[in-house]
Amino acid sequence: MTPALRIVHADDAIQTKISELSPVADQALTAEIESLHQELKYLRQRDETLNFYMERLDEELRLAARLQQDFLPKQLPQIGPVQFHTLFRPASYVSGDLYDVFRLDETHVGFFMADAVGHGMPAALLTMFIKNAIVTKQINSDGYRLLDPSEVLGALNNRMVEQNLTQATFATAVYATIDASTLQLKYARAGHPLPLLMRASGEIICLDSLGGLLGIFPDEVYSLGQMQLQSGDRLFVYSDGIEVAFAADQESQSSQWRAELQRRRDMPTEQLLSELTAMLDGETGSLSPKDDLSMIIMEVK
Numbered sequence: 196m197t198p199a200l201r202i203v204h205a206d207d208a209i210q211t212k213i214s215e216l217s218p219v220a221d222q223a224l225t226a227e228i229e230s231l232h233q234e235l236k237y238l239r240q241r242d243e244t245l246n247f248y249m250e251r252l253d254e255e256l257r258l259a260a261r262l263q264q265d266f267l268p269k270q271l272p273q274i275g276p277v278q279f280h281t282l283f284r285p286a287s288y289v290s291g292d293l294y295d296v297f298r299l300d301e302t303h304v305g306f307f308m309a310d311a312v313g314h315g316m317p318a319a320l321l322t323m324f325i326k327n328a329i330v331t332k333q334i335n336s337d338g339y340r341l342l343d344p345s346e347v348l349g350a351l352n353n354r355m356v357e358q359n360l361t362q363a364t365f366a367t368a369v370y371a372t373i374d375a376s377t378l379q380l381k382y383a384r385a386g387h388p389l390p391l392l393m394r395a396s397g398e399i400i401c402l403d404s405l406g407g408l409l410g411i412f413p414d415e416v417y418s419l420g421q422m423q424l425q426s427g428d429r430l431f432v433y434s435d436g437i438e439v440a441f442a443a444d445q446e447s448q449s450s451q452w453r454a455e456l457q458r459r460r461d462m463p464t465e466q467l468l469s470e471l472t473a474m475l476d477g478e479t480g481s482l483s484p485k486d487d488l489s490m491i492i493m494e495v496k
Contacts, residue, residue: 256288256316263289263319266326272298275375276426276496279306280468284475284488291318292434292489293326299341299372305331306491307347307370309409310387310434314487321364325409328354329370344370344383345419348406352385352417355410365410369432378424378495383417385409388435391453395427397460399453402430429464430493431456436486440475464494 263285271279279296291314296306309325311318329351333340342350347370355365369390371382382390386408389401406417424430441452455474459467468490475488 259316259319260285260288263293263323266323267294268296271296272304274298274302274304276378277304277373277375278464278494278496279304280464280492280494282468282472282488282490286314286436286487289316289319290314290487290489291322292436292487293322294432294489294491295326296491299331302376303341303372303374305370305372306432306493307368308387308432308434308489308491309366309368310436310487310489311366312364317362317364318487321366324355324358325351325366325368331370341372343419344372344381345404345406345417348383348385348409348417349415352409352415353413356413358410360410365408367435368409371430371432373424373493380422380424380430382420382422384420385415385417388433388438388449390433391431391456392422392424393429393431393456393460395425397457399457424495426495428495431490432493433490434487436488437490439486440488464492468492 267281267283271281273279281294281296283290283292283294285292291311292308293311294306294308296304299305307329309322311321311325329347331342331347333342348368351368366385367387368385369382369387371380371390373380382402382404383406384390384402384404385406389403392400392402394400402420402422404418404420407415409415438449438452441455455471456467459470462470471490
């Protein structure tokens with residue numbers, strides 16, 4: 196017997212049973228059917244309401260994502276032999292990562308990366324506060340003084356602590372400056388993954404400096420690191436999502452990430468960044484990563 200015939204026979208059987216019911220039972224069944232109709236109507240109305248609010252939420256998150264993109268630098272400064280390249284990939288609509296690259300004066304460029312705990316809207320809001328709170332110059336009647344990266348992170352940390360935020364909100368960060376005329380690099384780190392300096396020879400050096408996470412302890416001291424760069428050097432500043440993305444077991448493994456860079460030491464920076472991006476796209480789940488991905492590459496021509 197075909198499925199269609201089975202349905203016809205089943206319907207006939209039901210109609211027969213209904214016709215055999217007493218008037219009282221028939222009324223009870225009719226009331227039950229009417230109750231089910233009302234419940235179905237309510238469920239449909241609830242689904243329509245939920246769909247409306249989900250579409251509205253989706254649109255608001257898309258607008259928030261566009262706004263966050265607007266806060267990223269539209270054009271990266273290139274001064275003398277110093278050039279910058281970036282990668283920015285949120286795990287969802289908005290990112291808990293934020294970076295900026297900006298001219299400080301005629302010869303100096305400042306650049307920073309911050310990674311708020313978690314990701315999504317709460318983390319993104321914290322990064323907006325960080326972008327607004329960071330101060331890189333001390334202006335007085337005689338002119339200005341560029342603050343050392345250690346001073347910048349110390350002041351930023353105190354501003355976050357003073358906010359006395361209700362949630363356990365903190366962030367990691369790196370701030371650095373480069374003098375394009377002398378190629379002198381200064382940097383400070385607040386619990387962030389170690390920046391990697393790749394020499395022209397292919398040697399990779401971890402740039403370490405001491406300093407705790409932003410927003411936890413007041414008056415935290417951040418040590419200042421300095422390095423003399425040379426032609427052909429490349430500096431990689433990145434969020435921990437990069438390390439996780441290149442780790443086979445989804446755990447943060449900086450050694451695997453360094454190995455991927457080492458294999459591409461002879462590539463031009465544009466090709467190296469393109470290959471790394473292609474690898475991210477090729478990894479399982481990379482199009483919906485578990486963490487935000489951000490990277491700044493500074494190269495000296």
